[in-house]
Structure formats: C-alpha cells, structure tokens
Amino acid sequence: MDNEFGALDISAAGLMAQRTRLNVVAENLANAETTRTEAGGPYRRKLVRFGAEPLAPFSQALSAAQATSVKVLDIEESQEPLRMIHQPAHPDANAEGFVMLPNVNPVLEMVDLLAATRAYEANVTAVQAAKSMSSKALEIGR
Amino acid sequence: MSLLFDPTSRLLGEMIQGTALRHRVLAANLANAETPDYQAQDVTFSAVLDDATRAGAAANPPVVGARATVAAEPDAPVRRDGSTVDLDRQMVKLAQNTGWHNAMLQILAGRFAMMRTAIRDRG
Numbered sequence: 001m002d003n004e005f006g007a008l009d010i011s012a013a014g015l016m017a018q019r020t021r022l023n024v025v026a027e028n029l030a031n032a033e034t035t036r037t038e039a040g041g042p043y044r045r046k047l048v049r050f051g052a053e054p055l056a057p058f059s060q061a062l063s064a065a066q067a068t069s070v071k072v073l074d075i076e077e078s079q080e081p082l083r084m085i086h087q088p089a090h091p092d093a094n095a096e097g098f099v100m101l102p103n104v105n106p107v108l109e110m111v112d113l114l115a116a117t118r119a120y121e122a123n124v125t126a127v128q129a130a131k132s133m134s135s136k137a138l139e140i141g142r
Numbered sequence: 143m144s145l146l147f148d149p150t151s152r153l154l155g156e157m158i159q160g161t162a163l164r165h166r167v168l169a170a171n172l173a174n175a176e177t178p179d180y181q182a183q184d185v186t187f188s189a190v191l192d193d194a195t196r197a198g199a200a201a202n203p204p205v206v207g208a209r210a211t212v213a214a215e216p217d218a219p220v221r222r223d224g225s226t227v228d229l230d231r232q233m234v235k236l237a238q239n240t241g242w243h244n245a246m247l248q249i250l251a252g253r254f255a256m257m258r259t260a261i262r263d264r265g
Contacts, residue, residue: 006166007162007165007166007168007169007170008169010166010169010170010173011169011172011173013173014169014172014173014174014175017173017176018176021176050174050176050177050178051177052174052177052180068170068174068180069170069173070170070173070174070177115176116176118229119172119175119176119229122172122175122229122232122233123169123172123173125172125233125236126165126168126169126172126173126236129165129236129237129239129240130165130169132240132244133161133162133165133240133243133244136243136244136247136248137158137247139247139251140247140250140251140254
C-alpha cells in the first residue's frame, strides 16, 4: 500500500462518491414534478452526505496525521417546504384546489450536477497521474 | 565511488517515495473535495530533504534519511462548509508532484543506464 496503488483506492472511492451524487441529482430532476410516492405525498429532494473515512493500513503508514478516503454517509430527504400551486383540476389537488409539488429546484440541481462532474473529473485526473507515475517507475532499468 | 549505493541514489529513492506518499495525500484531498469539515493535508518533505542534502555536503558520505511528514495544509482558506480543500490548488499540486516524481525517476533511470554502460564495457 506504500505506493501509488493506495492512491488509486482513494481516488476510486472519490469517483464512487461523486457518481452516487450524480445519480441522486438525476433522481431529483426526474422526480421534479412527482406528486405521488410510495411513502405518500409528493417527492422530496434527496441530498447526499459525504464523510471522510480513515483507511486502516494507510493510517498506520502515516504516523503524523491521518489521510482518509471518502464514503457516502447517507442520503437524506430535504426538509425544505414543498411548492404549492393552485390547480383544482389536478387529481392530487386538496379540497382548496392546491397541489403540493416536490421541493426540487432544477436550477440548484443543475449547479449540483456541474459541481459533481467537476469533482469527478478531478478524481479522474488523480487516477491518470497515479498511472503515469507507476508506468514511469516501471521504466527504471529498462 | 558507487553509482547505486551513494547518497544521491538513496536520496532519489527517498524523494520518489515521498512524492508517491504526497500523491496519496493529494488524492485523498480530491476524493474529499465535497466532504464538509474535511481538513486538506499535504506532505512537507522539501525542508527535510534540504536538511539531508546539507548534512550530506557537510559530513560526506553518510546522509540522514529524508522523511516526508503529513500534516494539515498550512494557510488553507476555510470554505463555508468548513472544508479547506481548494480544488484548483490541489490540481496544481498534483501536477507539480507528478512532474517531480517523474523527473526523479528519470534521473534514477539515467544513473542505472550509466551503470549498465560501465558493466557492458562499451562506450
């Protein structure tokens, strides 16, 4: 683990975490107008929480400080208020003719999408750097 | 004089290990780019290496081992979510580190090539 291959594990965890975030953004966007869910009520925006995770063999190698991997802690539902619009003809309208719509803001989701894509690309660059470092090391004595 | 076991080759090896370690630390920073309250870390080994080179110049030939240390990145601005990871900064460091690593390997490979030339007895 004392080489670039340990870095590859960390980068892979980063890629997985960002991909999870991309999936959640896609889910939020797809359900931006969903008024009925299995749990009842309209769909609520989902948010991914990341947490730093210490790598066991890694922390032993680094006595001074702990370098860490990353993992998705949980996916939570946003508690922001739902949107309410007046649409009496809607099948899910209440007695006053109001429909509760998900608290998904497509603009926010697009921003999140971009941020996740950039973070994903940063991890890809780290993987490519690790690969170039390893292949360069293999050239020694050739 | 030996090409393989002299302080320069040993120092090169230690620097290569140091850059490999730094790459892991930078990769960890990038993986945690969106983790709230994450402290960005960095490897400080240049100072240690400077000491080692100075020691080598003064008391030739033994050189003290150059050791890279991992610590929280100094002077890193704190973001609103408590994290100190600056993506641009990390990418620059990553590029720098990869360059150093490859340069060091290149020099080491050059020394091995010289050695081989000597062994093969041809110019």
